[in-house]
Amino acid sequence: MALLEFLIAIFGATMLLLFAVRMVQNGIERMKGPEFKRILTNAKNPYRAALAGTAMAVLLQSSAAVAILTAGFSTGGVLSIAMGLAIILGADVGSAIVVQILSLDLTWLAPVLMGVGAWLYLKFNGRNIRQTGRIMLGISLIIVALGFLRDAVTPIKESDLLPAMEAFLEADLVLAFLVGMVLAFLMHSSVAAVLMIAVVSAAEAISQPVGIMLILGANLGGALVPVWITRAMPIEARRPVVANVALRGLTAAFIATLYAYQLIDQWVHMLPSLVLVHFAFNVLLLLYLPFTPWIGSAVERAMTNGKGDHPTPMAERSLLDENALDSVQQSLASLRREVVRMTNISEQMIRESLAWYLCQKLPNFEQLERESNLLHNAGQAVRLYVTRMPSKEMTKAQFRRLRDLADYALSIEASTAILSQRLEGVIRAQHARNLYFSESGAAELRTIAEQCLHNMINSYELLVNEDIETAREIFRDKDELGMLVAKSRKKHLLRLREGLEKSIATSEQHLESLAALKELNAQLVSIAYPILKREGQLLQTRLILDGKGQEL
Known part of the structure; x- marks a missing residue:
């Protein structure tokens, strides 16, 4: 005993x-x-x-x-x-x-x-x-x-x-x-x-x-x-x-x-x-x-990978299993694995792009283009796969999970578009014209980029565990990043009023970077919304209501 x-x-x-x-x-x-x-x-x-x-x-x-x-x-x-x-x-x-x-x-x-x-x-x-x-x-x-x-x-x-x-x-x-x-x-x-x-x-x-x-x-x-x-x-x-x-x-x-x-x-x-x-x-x-x-x-x-001193290439093979379409559970599992694969590719792209703001490292544009095509093809395959899944046999919970995964796949694609169409353009323009942000502006963008990476990691973890506390934390972090962007925009405008040369020269790139990072973060953390809504953790509206429950 x-x-x-x-x-x-x-x-x-x-x-x-x-x-x-x-x-x-x-x-x-x-x-x-x-x-x-x-x-x-x-x-x-x-x-x-x-x-x-x-x-x-x-x-x-x-x-x-x-x-x-x-x-x-x-x-x-x-x-x-x-x-x-x-x-x-x-x-x-x-x-x-x-x-x-x-x-x-x-x-x-x-x-x-x-x-x-x-x-x-x-x-x-x-x-x-x-x-x-x-x-x-x-x-x-x-x-x-x-x-x-x-x-x-x-x-x-x-x-x-x-x-x-x-x-x-x-x-x-x-x-x-x-x-x-x-x-x-x-x-x-x-x-x-x-x-x-x-x-x-x-x-x-x-x-x-x-x-x-x-x-x-x-x-x-x-x-x-x-x-x-x-x-x-x-x-x-x-x-x-x-x-x-x-x-x-x-x-x-x-x-x-x-x-x-x-x-x-x-x-x-x-x-x-x-x-x-x-x-x-x-x-x-x-x-x-x-x-x-x-x-x-x-x-x-x-410890060599047999391919020289280059990073191991991202797996290009789709994880969507055609043989699993007869089973609701197996097809959902296959879809989830493919969305996780998309997040891995997306994470590599985001880290590569944001390295410019973190340590002034120029991204590999050829690799970004290749991975962008991979994600675009994966997104198309996901949409096609979803239409062929046995949705009529699904329970309400399974159908919600299907919808959440499909929506997040779209968000990952959207984040790729932000990288390739907006941030990549800013980085190319700065590099071509040899422009650098002011010391204060660079510090602000670095902080926002770090917060964006942090939110990205938490969001990808949420895709796997669906933890309600993590979802709440991500939602708070989204609002905090929005405040960081607003403060940086205000400080940048003050620097313009003071006539700081570097701020004037990079004003367009600074403001575009702020807008793109905020939009990128919104796409990354979108996985938290359906979880919070399902658990009754979101208000219906943020508008102030009058005494009769009507919007003011």
Whole structure:
């Protein structure tokens, strides 16, 4: 019975810990997500890149999240392998700092954060204020979860079970290393895994040698998580995370071997806690920073796609299954897969185009034209496929889903037209005439482009999960982008009145960019409307009504 109670308590505390870490991460991403790419891609040397990675991991409380972001930015060559690896090495130090902070006795802080966080989240409508409340709630739940873990371990350490398990692992330190690796991988969070190991160790439920081997294994297991998540991404995205695993795995295995043979045990035992062992290990890995260019070159030679150093081409084969037309469920699934494929092509096009506003990188116009044709053909195929689906046999819910998918396919096509007919024209004109926005104007457009990319990612996630909270968040972000556009237009007109030369020269391009980005964002987030309407989350009209319910 004691064993069952222990397992239930450990399971509940672990799930709460993972949920809380994810809650903090989501809050930070939603509040500052559009700025992350600028922070990570502005680094000009490995040391600044590592510092950026450290700061990002402290904010997100997850080195894996930073590694996945880095992998995404590496697609298309925005980040080199060397800079990406440096960011990830720094992020691991950042997550170790988070572990250091959370391992302190902060039980007194939990009710304060919980009360203030809940008040901010429930009583305010501003996005940043609500996300600040979410972050505070998440941190308080992390503290509570760690308290649950301590309470769960304390009674069981007096039994025969835990000492027997600990003795088994101490007799085979290689197994302890593997257990730590598997634990961190399954939890998908090295922060949560290390905190759990540290709590168990602090309760004297495991010996220091076992704890050290678990920590070393958890460091490798945490690095494997981004590799698993990015396994389907282009090879450019996978290179930095694979390089990190190689360095981390070799270093962890080397140190574990030295420790197992008692060659460095005196130095390691000088560290007073396992969290300091974890921190020291990640700081040690920074010794690789000066060598990241050579490591990057070696990884690039080892990981080739057989087609030179070009991005992997977008899949051109339609996912519409003609054989599925006899079944409502299968044809809907086929349609959904094709719309997801269209979003992938659209995302590649949007990232390529908006790179001009984010980092002054000229897009590949030939690639954009090719992908535009792909989307146009896919849109035509979707419309034809919809007419042949067995709509008479559908339930109301299935027919709504069909309509929503078809409408969103049209929105994706419309977004392509905005890119090719409006933004591409602006970029070509600026490049041909060697025109550049003013510093203030460029910053405004960059912020709007970042917000547009952020909304695009959330919208594509909504296509898969149909989460009502995500839909509400997207709707708020749409209004926020509209306010950013209005403020930028007003500031631009003020700059024109002041006679700023660059603003006058690029006035047409600036205003056209604002209008196009706003329209592009409206098309991207249109997937949220049917979900909100279906759930009764939208008002019928925004017009003020008089006392009789008539429009004024």
